[in-house]
Amino acid sequence: MASLAQATHGELLALAAGGDESAWNELVERFSQMVWSIARSFRLDDATAKDVSQTVWLRLVENLHRIDDAERLPGWLATTCRREALRVKGMRDRVVPTDFQYDVADDSSSLEAMLVEDEEAREVVIAFGSLSEECQQLLRLLTTEPPLSYEEISKIIDRPIGSLGPTRARCLERLKAALSARITGAGSDSSGSGDDAE
Amino acid sequence: MTMSTPHQSETLVSALRKAFEESDKPPADVTTFAEAVFSWRTIDADLVWVFYDLPNEEMTPDE
Numbered sequence: 001m002a003s004l005a006q007a008t009h010g011e012l013l014a015l016a017a018g019g020d021e022s023a024w025n026e027l028v029e030r031f032s033q034m035v036w037s038i039a040r041s042f043r044l045d046d047a048t049a050k051d052v053s054q055t056v057w058l059r060l061v062e063n064l065h066r067i068d069d070a071e072r073l074p075g076w077l078a079t080t081c082r083r084e085a086l087r088v089k090g091m092r093d094r095v096v097p098t099d100f101q102y103d104v105a106d107d108s109s110s111l112e113a114m115l116v117e118d119e120e121a122r123e124v125v126i127a128f129g130s131l132s133e134e135c136q137q138l139l140r141l142l143t144t145e146p147p148l149s150y151e152e153i154s155k156i157i158d159r160p161i162g163s164l165g166p167t168r169a170r171c172l173e174r175l176k177a178a179l180s181a182r183i184t185g186a187g188s189d190s191s192g193s194g195d196d197a198e
Numbered sequence: 199m200t201m202s203t204p205h206q207s208e209t210l211v212s213a214l215r216k217a218f219e220e221s222d223k224p225p226a227d228v229t230t231f232a233e234a235v236f237s238w239r240t241i242d243a244d245l246v247w248v249f250y251d252l253p254n255e256e257m258t259p260d261e
Contacts, residue, residue, distance in 0.1 A: 021237075175214070
């Protein structure tokens with residue numbers, strides 16, 4: 001094999017199952033951004049998204065010998081991440097929040113924006129933060145690297161595959177409108193109300 | 199609202215992807231954990247050998 005970077009997912013998985021640590025590290029390099037994006041698409045805070053991502057990698061190492069169709073590894077990771085994110089969200093929803101927790105606003109998008117040095121990218125992140133939860137989740141899943149298929153995204157968000165294209169178009173229109181509003185200076189209200197992605 | 203052309207949509211998706219790559223990378227400790235967890239795959243077998251190597255008296259419960 002010329003190099004691990006050119007290896008297929010299946011080849012890497014087989015090598016890792018045989019004990020090749022470099023192949024495992026290449027899998028981590030290849031998919032860590034995707035796993036992280038899926039976890040974050042469920043609007044988990046950083047600490048919880050970290051727990052979810054780490055659990056996904058633990059599950060993969062436990063199941064290295066059990067994944068039958070290795071080329072479907074991205075789908076396996078996506079499904080495992082979704083299950084773990086929903087499990088954690090379910091546990092969190094069962095916890096009665098304190099007054100303090102009620103007072104904490106979700107400002108993760110503005111925090112992310114502060115980290116972006118490129119001005120155009122920063123505007124995109126801020127405009128993204130004004131979209132509905134559904135639009136944010138779909139757009140995050142559409143921008144993972146490596147990309148997820150529509151079939152995989154449909155399973156993650158539990159929506160019919162046929163609805164994804166029209167919803168994607170609507171969400172992108174809203175993102176474009178939010179960006180335009182910011183650029184023309186009319187975007188001071190970024191509440192995102194009435195922005196459902198049904 | 200005017201509809202975006204497919205080209206405009208792709209440009210917007212690319213801009214969003216680039217923004218996330220810059221603003222929302224997986225934290226370093228997540229990738230460090232993910233790499234380290236590989237050594238755990240043989241932990242059951244390793245534990246068997248640890249116990250196998252112990253002298254017999256250490257395996258006997260206290261009376």
